[in-house]
Amino acid sequence: MDGMMGWRVAEEGWRKGPWTPAEDKLLMEYVALHGEGxxxxxxxxxxxxxxxxSCRLRWVNYLRPGLKKGQLSPQEEGIIIELHAxxxxxxxxxxxxxxxxxxxxxxxxxxxHFKKKGKPLQNDKKQKYEAKFSYIQDQRVQETMNNTTSSESEVYDKVTKPPQATPQETTDLTCRVATDGKQQPNPCVMAQDIARCWDIVSEDGLWSGFMWNPDHDHPNQDVMEQSFSPCF
DNA sequence: AATCACTGCAACCGCGCTCCT
DNA sequence: TAGGAGCGCGGTTGCAGTGAT
Structure with missing residues (x-):
């Protein structure tokens, strides 16, 4: 297929380009036998x-169990906008x-949808979200300042930056430590952010339902409910 | 019906981080 | 402590499908 599809022939004998169903099957069998990693x-x-x-990418992006296929829902779109902001x-x-x-x-x-097109409506919506999230971040900075002795810049870092893999942050606002010892973003913080933003956005009628509707099945529902329940 | 332009998406590449020796 | 190997992430590329002309 490489030649047919116009992909370069890989160095060192590795295949490149689109995966065939046979290759997918082989990879799935390998993972079933040896596990991920x-x-x-x-x-x-x-x-x-x-x-x-190449195998990791194929597994993570296409073969891994529980992957959703198809278009993103408006809720998911909203979440992406918020988190990207x-x-x-x-x-x-x-x-x-x-x-x-x-x-x-x-x-x-x-x-x-957002970088290339630049549709007026979508830009408006994004700017609106960003403005509101900026407001929320300011509020959180003030709250955090009131509760800690950190400098303003440190607090801003904690509130606005994505979680970094530094041990010091594992107990801060944005991180937690998973059972395997790896740092993970703290869903509770995001839940609070999004819930608050949700309230605001709902006022505009931009979204029409709960972010992760419990009525909707998804593969990690138990984990998500466990993570979010203390926050709502 | 043919051609062109645009869009969506799968896959590759390079870099940086982490872990192990 | 240094170096190498492996892994994960973000950016980029290129093909296929589709709509417009």
Whole structure:
């Protein structure tokens, strides 16, 4: 297919370009057998002529169980707008708050719908959201200032920046430590932000439902409910 | 019906971070 | 502590599909 599709022939014998169903099957069998991770060993353990990087990308973006296919809902669109206004191009971070969606998908969606087009309505909406989120961030800075001895700049960093993988921040506003020891954004903080923003946005009639409607199935519903329930 | 332009999306690339030796 | 390997992330590329002319 490489030649047919016009993709370059890979160096070192690796295949590149679109994946075939047979390759997908091989990769799924490999993951079922060995689990996720250890992507560099895929080539050594299977007949797949793909490098580890390619395998990981294919798995994460297409084969992983629980992935949502199809168009993003208006709710998801709203979440992306909000989180992008807050964090910028931290696609993987944003993706954590959209179960079943990948960073690549969100990135593509943003580029397609908001960066390129620049439709007046969408720009208006985005500016509106950004203005309101700026207001919320200011409020949170004031609240945090009242509760800590941090300098204003430090507080702004905590409130506005995406979570960084530094141990010091694992107990701060934006991070928590997962059971595997890795830092994760704290969904509670985002829930509060989004819930408050939700109130504001709802006033405008821009959105029409709960952000993650419990009536809607999604693969990580238990985790999401567990994460968000203390905040609402 | 043919051609062109635009859009959406899958996949690749390079860089930086983390972990292990 | 330094260096290498592996992994994850963000940016970019290129193909396929679709609508407009």
């Amino acid at each position: 250890s992507w560099s060993s895929v080539a050594g353990c299977s007949v797949l002529k793909r490098n580890g990087k 807050l964090w910028g191009n931290k696609w993987s971070t944003i993706a954590r708050y959209l179960p079943g969606r990948t960073d690549n998908e969100i990135k593509n969606y943003w580029r397609t």
